[in-house]
Amino acid sequence: KNITDFSLNITDCNQVVVPEEVFFTVAAAGILENLLVLIAVIRNKNLHLPMYFFICSLAISDMLGSLYKTLENIFIILCKMGYLARRGDFEKKLDDAMDSMFILSLLGSIFSLLAIAADRYITIFYALRYHNIMTLRRALVILAIIWTFCAGSSIAIALFSYEAATVIPFTILFPLMMFFILCLYVHMFLLARSHAKKIASLPTSTVHQRTNMKGAITLTIFLGVFLCCWAPFVLHILLARFCPHNPYCACYMSIFHVNGTLIMCNAIINPMIFAFRSPELRSTFKKMFCCPR
């Protein structure tokens, strides 16, 4: 009787369910796409550059995120079918491992985006010394540091999950990084625009404002996509920690699966806006698929 009372109250804001087919399709597409990017960069020697290594790092973190969601769904299905115990010790450890994989993916995404932005920033503002500043070895060292830090933090966060001490830094890190990346890109954008203006003011040039509009659109897409895909989940974590009993918060948390699907959509969109804009990578893809093996 008491249980039905609870369920009556709870069903006011039903859990929004994403069909499993949609879930698995989106996850599989994300994993495949990012795997293709990785393979293309590994196979083409021309792409062994710091810029592409950072794009690869982003692809790996996207793959991890999609992988996590897929594995989680598989485990839930196995649980429903009875193959796995519900509260077994092994399952709990597995669950912790998967949580840490997800947080690793989120942190890896953020830091990879930061690395890509910093790399482009150095390319613009330290153009003469770029090849001395950003050597291949340094890029690999930076990536190693980033991933070690992310792995350590993710394990720590997964072990002490949902305590205030971990939730708050996590949710502060996210907007901080976004803001920093935004500043880098805006500075680059301003410089590009001012030089375009200089060229436009010369008598023989015919530059249009149209080109700058394209830059604004590109920048907005970059940051807008990341924000729209990750911010819902970060808000969910905040609400889950601080107001789980509030009906408004509970209603927000009922769309958790939609937020998860958004994160996997981010894994599909990121290669399109970072990796596939490079003509060399596109031509590598064409060679991979068009040439008979």
Added chain:
Amino acid sequence: MSALKLISNRTSQQALSNSDYTWEYEYYEYGPVSFEGLKAHKYSIVIGFWVGLAVFVIFMFFVLTLLTKTGAPHQDNTEPSEKRFRMNSFVADFGRPLESERAFSCQVAEESRSLFHFCINEVEHLGKAKQNQRGPDLESNIHFQEASRNSGTLEEDLNCLTKFNIPNFVNTEQNSSLGEDDLLISEPPIILESKSAMQSSHRILD
């Protein structure tokens, strides 16, 4: 009864265990959530969050386009001197008749593409001028060796950097093939010496 105990235990822990969520596949083990007496719509946080996010992104877009139209005049003072020097040399040479340079390029229709050609041809001229001044010294020998070893990587590097994924002002598809042709025409030492100059110019344009 046991379900009740389970729920009360969880709420008393004050922490939401992710493992409970996973295996139960029911997120709401929080305990009773009363939905009576709500003043606003129950999905108000959801709606408010998404509206706020959309407003923020659109605001960011308008700010960027406004930056396009108006200027940031102090921007010029903050440039490092090396870029200013290159920009000045670029601007100085820009006044030369460009019709002869256009013979190098195949397409002249689009503004962005023609800019790209100005850059490439400008750099070619700069490099040739430098080479005439220097003559074959040790540096250019080393450069030549390096370049002959890595010319493919360099040209690709140049192409990649000049395409510069963000902001993509210059049209990349047509320019890529054209850029490679132009780069192949010029000699390797020129590529390496004026590589950085070209990079920054393209960066700047892009």
